[in-house]
Amino acid sequence: MRILTGIQPSGKLHWGNYFGAMKSMFDLQEKGQNFMFIANFHAMTTVRDGAALREATKDVALDYLACGLDPAKTVMYRQSDVPEVQELAWYLSCLAPMGLLERCHSYKDKMAHGFDATHGLFAYPVLMAADILIMQADLVPVGKDQKQHLEVTRDLAQKFNNAYGELLKLPDAYIPDSVATIPGTDGQKMSKSYHNTIELFEPSGAIKKKVMGIVTDSKTMEEPKEPEGNSIYELYKLFATKEEVETMAASFRAGNYGYGHAKKALLEAYHRLFDPFREKREALAKDESTLEDILRDGARKAHEFAAPTMEAVRRAVGL
Numbered sequence: 001m002r003i004l005t006g007i008q009p010s011g012k013l014h015w016g017n018y019f020g021a022m023k024s025m026f027d028l029q030e031k032g033q034n035f036m037f038i039a040n041f042h043a044m045t046t047v048r049d050g051a052a053l054r055e056a057t058k059d060v061a062l063d064y065l066a067c068g069l070d071p072a073k074t075v076m077y078r079q080s081d082v083p084e085v086q087e088l089a090w091y092l093s094c095l096a097p098m099g100l101l102e103r104c105h106s107y108k109d110k111m112a113h114g115f116d117a118t119h120g121l122f123a124y125p126v127l128m129a130a131d132i133l134i135m136q137a138d139l140v141p142v143g144k145d146q147k148q149h150l151e152v153t154r155d156l157a158q159k160f161n162n163a164y165g166e167l168l169k170l171p172d173a174y175i176p177d178s179v180a181t182i183p184g185t186d187g188q189k190m191s192k193s194y195h196n197t198i199e200l201f202e203p204s205g206a207i208k209k210k211v212m213g214i215v216t217d218s219k220t221m222e223e224p225k226e227p228e229g230n231s232i233y234e235l236y237k238l239f240a241t242k243e244e245v246e247t248m249a250a251s252f253r254a255g256n257y258g259y260g261h262a263k264k265a266l267l268e269a270y271h272r273l274f275d276p277f278r279e280k281r282e283a284l285a286k287d288e289s290t291l292e293d294i295l296r297d298g299a300r301k302a303h304e305f306a307a308p309t310m311e312a313v314r315r316a317v318g319l
Contacts, residue, residue: 001030001031001032001033001036001138001250002032002033002135002136002138002139003025003028003031003033003034003035003137003138003139003140003141003174004034004035004036004037004038004108004131004132004135004137004139004140004171005021005022005024005025005034005035005037005040005140005141006037006038006079007022007036007037007038007039007060007064007096007153007292007316008039008040008042008043009038009039009043009047009053009056009057009059009060010042010043010046010047010056010057010192011038011056011192012052012059012191012192012197012199012201012202013059013060013063013199013200014190014197014199014200015181015182015190015197015198015200015216015235016184016189016190016191017196017236018067018200019182019238020142020182021067021141021142022063022064023068024066024141024174025069025074025141026067026068026069026141027045027071027176028071028139028141028174029068029069030073030139030225031072034073034074034075035075035076035135035302036064036069036075036076036077037076037077037078037079037131037302038060038061038076038077038078038079039055039079039131040053040057040078040079040080040308041079041080041085041086041127042079042124042127042128043056043057044120044250045115045118045120045121046115046121049057051088056155057078058099058288059214059290061076061294061295062284062285062291063201063281063282064076064277064293065280065281065282065284065291066201066277066280066284067200067267067277070299071294071298074296075133075298075301075305076295076298077243077295077298077299077301077302078299079131079294080117081296081298081299081302081303082134082213082299082302082303082306084134084274084303084306084307084309084310085127085130085131085134085306086130088130088133088134088309088310089123089126089127089129090315091124091313091317092109092126092129092160093126093291094132095156095160096123096126096159097161098179099125100152101122101125101126101152104124104147104149104152105148106124106125106146106149107121107122107124109193110193110227113193113194114201115193115246118262123154124149125127125152126152127154128149128152128153129149129152129153129156129157132153132171133153133157133160133168133169133171133309134306134309135155135302135306136168136169136305136307136309136312137169137171138169138171138172138180139154139171139172139173139174140171140172140173140174141174141175141176142174143171146173147173147175150171150172150173153171154170157170157171158170159213161229164165164313164316165316165318167183167309167312167313168309168313172233172244172258175280181224182234182235182238183231183235184196184197184198184231185197185198185210185213185214185215185231186215186232187215193195194283198210198211199267200277201274201278201281202276203279204271206272207267208267210268211263211266212263213234214235214258214259214263215233216230216232216233216259217278220258220267221256221257221258221259221260221261222254222255222256223255224253224255225252225253225255225257226250226252226253227248227249227253230252230262232259232262232263232266233245233248233249233262235253235266236248236262236266236269237267239266239269239272239273239311240265240269240271244265246264248262266289273316279295
């Protein structure tokens, strides 16, 4: 089974990234051939600073390695190091119906939040499809909000296969039942686009400030509170043990337990999990040559998988 995950280096990775695609990928490392690419082409739809993009790409690689990616089990590479991706994206774009792309909620959501209406942003699902199909992936770990893009990928693969023969494998989405949408500091989905994230490795003081500033309702400490749907409680469930979660829920419902108490418990649970990751990341950041070797070796392996698919596609389309 071939499993593929991608992540954009369009900003610092945050809690939503970790408990979404990252943790799913780490959990699947023992279950198949794993690929993880850093989507620096995709990031260009919003990042217009070359130096910043290079730095963000390095940061993503460091974050993944620190949090659990094993280069012996997962092929990690930069999207731009595998040129077959862009070539396949063009072939797919020649078959992609405009109506299919116009219905993609991600593009409409970005427009609603003031992003420039560029072709790159509009054609994002086509490039994503190429990322997946060039590696003939079986499974793609995604959040529930990204499932539509997997459906677009399957549609485009089917259109290609109908036109040229059964060359591209239709992938399935892997959506862990235990992971819902991760709330941000304002209660919306945690997203860089909404400026409501808590970064994985920002300074401890900044993390404390963001956690303590999570938006809550106006109920007093004495009042009983329903934990379900509460952003602090929903985040705490990601970090804490089952017993700790049950204790917090009972405390909320009993009353005399304020949001400040819950925020402090959330902060402690974060540090328990991430402080060892932080130490590992700091050590990795001091050895840039090893990091570059890992990415170059990943690109070589990824090319070996992509080349046969690309050769077959070229023949099929008449090139």
